[in-house]
């Protein structure tokens with residue numbers, strides 16, 4: 001028997017974006033149902049976050065914020081608009097019981113890499129405490145919550161995907177009982193977080209926790225006909241070698257952590273001698289990846305961090321510290337080796353549905369917020385930009401659903417989707433998850449890798465199509481838990497294909513986006529949106545210019561340089 | 577591979593860790609003790625250890641029994 005539910009606003013995903021979207025929609029008077037495939041408050045990136053909520057406070061130099069969070073692809077006027085909202089969120093979360101680090105009753109802020117001023121509000125008990133307090137605030141406002149239901153397909157008024165009508169809800173299954181859930185809503189808000197290679201193995205270059213985010217929402221929105229953008233901008237990330245925890249950079253770098261190679265040399269000398277450890281993130285990612293590829297064992301050295309600061313760090317990033325200590329023992333005695341994560345992820349930057357600042361996608365009835373969107377080109381998936389886009393979307397949705405009708409999906413669509421969802425449980429002659437998962441991971445590490453090239457991307461796309469058509473589509477699941485993994489992989493390969501196509505489409509390099517066949521960093525041609533849309537069963541890609549108003553007040557300096565990786569290669573050759 | 581060790585004497589079977597584990601690794605066995613039903617899906621996040629009010633859970637990040645290159 002299927003579970004049928006009706007609501008005004010369906011929020012899919014309970015990270016910080018979904019939490020704020022649900023809260024604001026509820027505040028506007030709507031009935032709100034928040035559905036999470038995991039447990040709201042413990043799920044997604046938000047609950048595992050590394051302890052820092054960068055937030056503007058009244059009296060800050062707005063221009064310093066714009067410079068710190070700017071960049072060629074950032075919508076600066078929207079950043080300015082988001083600043084007071086972050087402050088409001090810090091205070092609201094304080095009332096909900098988030099344990100911010102304080103001096104007396106005053107919330108204090110610390111510095112962070114790549115920024116010239118103290119902007120980070122620290123969580124005294126890390127992300128897990130923050131999200132449980134947020135959960136309490138959201139549930140207290142009357143939002144209904146459904147845990148352990150993975151939604152896998154959007155439902156539409158015309159029963160079609162892509163739709164010419166509107167999105168009217170979503171369908172999925174309970175990850176323990178396998179029960180089908182059919183939810184109809186006046187508005188659907190997708191907040192399913194970034195997409196990553198699901199279930200990466202420790203020690204690989206495939207990423208870190210949360211290990212179950214596979215881009216479900218992005219794939220669903222793509223099938224419904226939504227335009228996607230920013231897919232090509234994910235790229236490299238970092239994590240401690242052999243562990244699945246985050247890098248913890250926001251709190252470790254300003255605390256005096258150093259980056260050293262296997263001989264104890266601070267190798268950032270070679271990359272950004274002026275700012276060293278406080279260099280911008282993308283350059284740091286690149287430097288670590290570069291050192292690691294050269295066999296230099298790049299490691300985080302905490303030996304000079306003061307004991308008092310170390311004590312605070314243990315509370316702010318308990319997951320990171322626990323994982324690091326499990327690897328090397330006492331952190332004050334031994335550096336921790338780090339690894340990088342290759343392509344095939346949106347990391348924390350945000351990539352997915354193109355949205356307006358009200359969270360509208362290009363499909364009626366379908367809204368989205370947080371890291372499964374292009375975040376209307378805010379600087380990326382820091383917690384505040386996710387909570388802000390969630391807030392704006394929730395308000396817009398709350399206002400829109402008031403007198404709206406709740407159209408129903410045609411019964412045939414529900415029937416068809418239900419059968420598709422359950423198929424892997426019924427298949428008798430299909431393949432198992434692990435070999436296919438392994439093949440896909442190896443494809444990413446070996447054929448896509450760190451330095452991209454059109455020929456290798458074409459080969460990878462060919463193999464990916466083969467994996468998708470012949471292996472993923474034939475996977476079997478023994479129980480609902482496995483069904484969730486199978487569905488995650490199926491969603492992931494679709495988003496990955498769109499991403500590899502977007503990588504292929506770009507003809508410039510940037511700091512952490514490295515094209516061997518286009519080695520020039522070209523700020524002029526870089527400034528555009530690459531849009532991807534599924535049409536007639538195929539992907540269509542095109543460029544759109546960025547509105548000039550987005551670069552006001554800080555215009556982009558036109559530069560054309562050879563990317564550092566290729567400059568280094570030339571230098572290496574000359575030295576030989 | 578991380579390993580979650582449950583102290584059967586301390587576990588009351590309250591089910592909290594089973595409810596909150598982000599990747600849904602844990603279940604209660606016939607004796608109402610928590611155990612890793614899906615050990616391959618543990619991400620070593622320590623949530624179960626923190627959420628257990630009875631101190632019954634310990635997370636080991638590197639389970640010595642598993643090889644490092646196993647998925």
Ligand SMILES: Cc1cc2nc3c(=O)[nH]c(=O)nc-3n(C[C@H](O)[C@H](O)[C@H](O)COP(=O)(O)OP(=O)(O)OC[C@H]3O[C@@H](n4cnc5c(N)ncnc54)[C@H](O)[C@@H]3O)c2cc1C
Pocket residue numbers: 012013014015016017018035036037038039040043044045046047048049050051052053054149150151152191192193194209210213216217245246250348349369370371372381382383384386
């Ligand atoms: C380990 C880590 C540490 C970080 N540390 C920091 C930090 O210290 N400071 C900072 O500013 N940023 C940090 N970031 C980035 C920031 O945490 C994220 O960008 C942000 O939390 C994303 O929020 P979100 O709401 O978009 O997505 P998420 O928080 O990832 O939430 C997505 C939710 O959707 C649910 N979901 C997914 N698919 C489905 C489905 N099919 N059906 C139902 N539900 C589904 C998931 O279970 C999850 O709850 C960190 C990121 C990571 C991964």
Ligand code: SF4
Pocket residue numbers: 582586587588589590591592593594609610627628629630631632633
């Ligand atoms: S939370 Fe602790 S006491 Fe409760 S079931 Fe889990 S291990 Fe047992």
Ligand code: SF4
Pocket residue numbers: 578580596597598599600601602617618619620621622623624625635
């Ligand atoms: S460490 Fe995290 S993923 Fe592993 S069982 Fe505990 S809560 Fe679940």
